[in-house]
Amino acid sequence: MPNRPASMRDVARRAGVSLSTVSRVLRGAAGVTPEVRDKVRAAAEELSYAVSRNASGLVTGRTCRVAVVVPSLRPWYFASVVSGLGHALHEAGLDMLVHQVGHLEDWIHTLPLRHNSDALVAVALELTEEQCAHAADMAGPVVLVGERLPGRASVHIDDHAGTAGATRHLLNLGHARIAYIGSRTDGGMSLSSTARLNGYHEAMTEAGLEPWTVTKSPGPGCGELAVGELLSHQSPPTAVLAESDNVALGAHRALRRSGVPVPGAISLMGFDDHDVSSALDLTTVDQAPQTLGRVTGHLVADLVQGRRPSDTCVELPVQIVPRQSTAAPRKRRTSP
Amino acid sequence: MPNRPASMRDVARRAGVSLSTVSRVLRGAAGVTPEVRDKVRAAAEELSYAVSRNASGLVTGRTCRVAVVVPSLRPWYFASVVSGLGHALHEAGLDMLVHQVGHLEDWIHTLPLRHNSDALVAVALELTEEQCAHAADMAGPVVLVGERLPGRASVHIDDHAGTAGATRHLLNLGHARIAYIGSRTDGGMSLSSTARLNGYHEAMTEAGLEPWTVTKSPGPGCGELAVGELLSHQSPPTAVLAESDNVALGAHRALRRSGVPVPGAISLMGFDDHDVSSALDLTTVDQAPQTLGRVTGHLVADLVQGRRPSDTCVELPVQIVPRQSTAAPRKRRTSP
DNA sequence: AGGCTGTGTGAGAACGATGTCACCACAGAT
DNA sequence: ATCTGTGGTGACATCGTTCTCACACAGCCT
Missing domain, CATH: 3.40.50.2300 (Response regulator)
Structure with a gap:
């Protein structure tokens, strides 16, 4: 009963053009008459059509998806990092898959991600180089957040x-x-x-x-x-x-x-x-864990989209927040 | 340089069987000799191969992915719900896509999810029936968490x-x-x-x-x-x-x-x-927001996997947590 | 033997997109 | 008038799976 959603072919038929043309328009590729483009856009809109990342990923080899692995989403720190990450990835047109792995042993088991994401972000996981290599082998670029490993892309604070x-x-x-x-x-x-x-x-x-x-x-x-x-x-x-x-x-x-x-x-x-x-x-x-996430998101987007990021190992500054719990020490009574 | 990951065809060649057989084995379908099955499994293991959900989703029409829409991941409450949700979905073999939408107007813009997820979970969003219908049209079953809407599946506390x-x-x-x-x-x-x-x-x-x-x-x-x-x-x-x-x-x-x-x-x-x-x-x-998320996850899994859930509208009990901030009132001095 | 049934396997057509290539028309140069 | 680009378009193969169907072969009953 959920009648199959519209496909590109349906849009093509409705707009009276070929499949290829619809693809070109929706991808924003050049070489389409403005008139035709508008027609296609209108048809897509009417059918409330959206391209299937599944199918397009199949041929392009890119999934437009980034896997985030985190010990848990609940603690404030992780939630903040992932939140910032999510925003940055969204801006870059990437979707975010979130995996929670409590123990590192589970981690390796969760890994069959190949083909299912373009990159992997590991938040606060102390990975060995071997695990990183395995992950990279499965899911493309690996970025560490909050931890670091020589030779691997990472974002962390000072x-x-x-x-x-x-x-x-x-x-x-x-x-x-x-x-x-x-x-x-x-x-x-x-x-x-x-x-x-x-x-x-x-x-x-x-x-x-x-x-x-x-x-x-x-x-x-x-x-x-x-x-x-x-x-x-x-x-x-x-x-x-x-x-x-x-x-x-x-x-x-x-x-x-x-x-x-x-x-x-x-x-x-x-x-x-x-x-x-x-x-x-x-x-x-x-x-500023949210900033940490955000910076990581930009870095990942750069890596995934083939831009060479300025630096794959980012160290962010921190800042003291003075409040009421610190003050000058009480004068010592023993002093004359 | 990231040499293309192994495909099912590679596994088939290595195991000396046909593509179909590999598919059957990896899907856990019946009708395969134990001997052949082990051979295929071994080959897959050696190539550290994982099926592409992209490709399989293309033909099955199911993505094994659930989209979660939440105002933000940062606040404690949302993080807890999504955390519970993530665990439950993971148990059910479903991946979780997290989308943060600050304003409901952005929501509709984020929606082109069709084909990209099997269901949609909206956390703490006050959706109109119209928006729900639109969402359902795009992404299959819609489940509301923390809010409710007559006729829509929802999980919330009492x-x-x-x-x-x-x-x-x-x-x-x-x-x-x-x-x-x-x-x-x-x-x-x-x-x-x-x-x-x-x-x-x-x-x-x-x-x-x-x-x-x-x-x-x-x-x-x-x-x-x-x-x-x-x-x-x-x-x-x-x-x-x-x-x-x-x-x-x-x-x-x-x-x-x-x-x-x-x-x-x-x-x-x-x-x-x-x-x-x-x-x-x-x-x-x-x-217990994490429980809320967990229950939602089970419900979504049921809906996605075609099981008829016992109830699509769940109301969870709450519990008083007595601590130090409440006590009997001070005796009023005005009383004789 | 001949015909069933059943069981394991493989061949090939989908699925919905992208990318390559060929085609057509029409412009301007020869 | 013919040649040569060029820019817009469509046909078709392709990606990596699943699914349907056909086939081979074994065992069992008449």
Whole structure:
């Protein structure tokens, strides 16, 4: 009962021209009389006809589709990246296929994408070169977002500069005992985690101060546990920089419950500019994930459409967002 | 240089059988000797071959692809719905094309989807019957999520029961002066907004109490403005129910800034179970958007794959999530 | 044996577009 | 008048699948 949709042949018949001519018009190819073109356009409009990317892709070899692989769409960060990506791809006339793969093992299983997309964007996946090569073999250009791999196209932020800047922000406020809360899985640290940690280290040693790092396994309890450890110290830090807003969130909760005023006794900084940060008035580092996605989209479009992009490895700047959770340290009573 | 990927013909040659046989094997069709089947599978594996949905869709008329149209992927709610949807579709062997359309006018422009997807899921879009019909004409079955339209398949939560339950929760705590903050655009109220308002009304009148409603135009300032209005009243409410967590968030901020303790002086409830709610310990109504998406995915899969779903119009229950922002009202000092 | 049935396989026509090539008319040059 | 482009158009092969049909061959019953 869903009577077959109109085909190009139907449009051709209606316009009284040949199939080829309709194709030319709809593709915007040159060599058609304006008069004929309008006639064809009108016919297509009346039949509310749209070309089948399926069929055209079959002969051109291009699907006008980009596959995006992401651990999950739900977390704020991924949603933002994919959102920006979607907009940019849409502008370039590309459709976006979204695949969520929880574990990297599933990833390889999801891969039979060949012929089904023109490129692949992997968001926040730590791929090995081997996996990348396999993916490229299956689906054309591969672009990494939020991670990097030598020799592969990637778009990511300058994590190092972000934490370095954040640390300097705290130093400039007058803090000296600045602790850093990081996350670390059994498998080690991701490249961006490492870069963030290094940024902190650099800024601290640059200032002649001893870095003070606490790492916990990632998850909801990360920030809380770390704060517990920090507060039990003989002289606790006056400022805490968290690897991410999620960690900062847990830290914030722990501080609140411990009755430690923020920023009165301890200044707290996050990293991400998560929605929650503005709700909690948390000073943080904006990594503009939507921009990340958008830039990636342009890059992918360039690659797919055969333009040579200026640079296949883009590093985006970050920006400090000052809010209420950081302030100059309280004067120490012990000083004369 | 990206040497053309293997085609079915290549697999056939390698396995020493005909094209048809390969097709049969890879489709899982019956009537193939186990021995031949294994041979074909092996050949396909070696060539790391995957069927082109493009080509197979061309002849079957099915694309194994579902188009999802959503205002934006960024907000928590949409991301959750689409995430659930994606998982369910993936289980059903369907790929998900995501389109973000900010305005409904763009929507119609995005529509040339015919032949490019088997079904269309519209998330939180208030479509007219005409637009639905047009969409159905272009892309097969249409399923609405979070909104409803008589005669169209839809999946949504029981907004009415949600606010009614929330109101009763506050009533049970002993509140009587319960205000409701709603949002309303110039164009009127969406169906779900209306249902939420009605739920509140019903519970209040049921309890013999006078409803007290404040509506502001939606946006970040909605909750704040409303709280301003409520606090300026001669005897302010002891409890406030917000149409959504976003509104509640603004209300929470305004109360905090006004020095009104929550829940000490005023109990506050939201609706959605947004991430921020747990961060703020906000009592709210969980509408499980990911489940919403998941259920929609199953429904769409049924429709696409020709199974007759048990019901094309699903209403999901909601659940109160009690947290720290609601408590019994303070005893009134004026009572003897 | 002869005729059925059934089962595994292959040949070839779709599907709906694109791209190549041939054709036709008509312009201007010879 | 004939030749030669040239610009608009149509015929047809092609892309990689699925699907329909025909065929070969085995087994079983009369």
